[in-house]
Amino acid sequence: MRVLVTGGAGFIGSHLVDTLMQCGYKVVVFDNLSSGKIGNVERWLKDENFRFVRGDLRRREEIRRAVVGCDVIFHFAANPDVRAAAAAHFSDVIGTFNLLESLKDAGVSKFVFASSSTVYGEAERIPTSEDYAPLLPISMYGASKLACEALVSSYAHSLGFKAAILRLANIVGPRSSHGVIHDFIMKLRRNPKELEILGDGSQTKSYLYIDDCIDAIMLITEKFNGDVEVFNVGSEDQVNVRRIAEIVVEVLNLKDVKFKFTGGVNGGRGWKGDVKVMLLDVSKLKSLGWKPKYNSEAAVRKAAEHLAKEIIK
């Protein structure tokens, strides 16, 4: 079976590629290397089951050629910076539209889309389940993911493939090039005496280790049955930003680091559009037989240990 992974040279995409290759799939990676790195898939470049296409979803002709002969599409390409300008996120909607348009007559059977917990906005029900409504994102990133979900659903119905929409919590682990752990390590490398923390440190969210995330993606892809199904993918508990800072300081073996909180906006958020509390109800995913190996704190610690080595190298 041949699969296409958009964003396959990125953090989550490249871990998925490793697993797909180890399982014997033929894998095509489509990536413009804007935030991904060729080094993330280097080990597969000479493998006859692997093909790397450097291309951009904003150019429909490039993606149209890449999807030919693929049975399953994993759509993971996007601008991962939740604070990027609105236009950057809007171009991810265009990219998703181009990808879906290129599937006409392509004979794809399954489509798996990396959406985000941010589509829930400020959910009033915590933990938040997939049927929560109304979906009112508070960031452009969340808005773009919700728009993409709508496109995926309608194309699945009109073109006749099955689609799984994955609402991911914060995924952490080796190769991650953004997010709070990466940010703290970079800042502490520059100044090991003081750490600037965006917001008031009380933002409390769910963090999932990459291995648990890949297990979930593989299981969902194999087992989901409906025409379009939504799955939350996250850990079963939360950790706050102050505790993440403490863990990173411990992992880096630093002493007497002064935490400097920016105070943030709108009641201590890191930035406008930062959701303060996030925890997903993952019972639907667990009903497939999935169980995370790490809780949020353990995931953060393990990711910090890996990233500290990667960044210092």
Ligand SMILES: NC(=O)c1ccc[n+]([C@@H]2O[C@H](COP(=O)([O-])OP(=O)(O)OC[C@H]3O[C@@H](n4cnc5c(N)ncnc54)[C@H](O)[C@@H]3O)[C@@H](O)[C@H]2O)c1
């Ligand atoms: N990491 C998380 O915590 C998290 C949480 C929720 C959702 N997601 C989603 O999961 C997906 C993967 O995220 P990630 O953390 O691995 O980010 P990443 O930046 O490491 O991976 C994204 C990849 O997409 C590629 N890309 C971006 N725009 C492209 C375009 N127009 N054409 C072709 N390739 C393009 C990048 O070069 C990169 O390799 C993204 O859609 C992201 O929004 C991630």
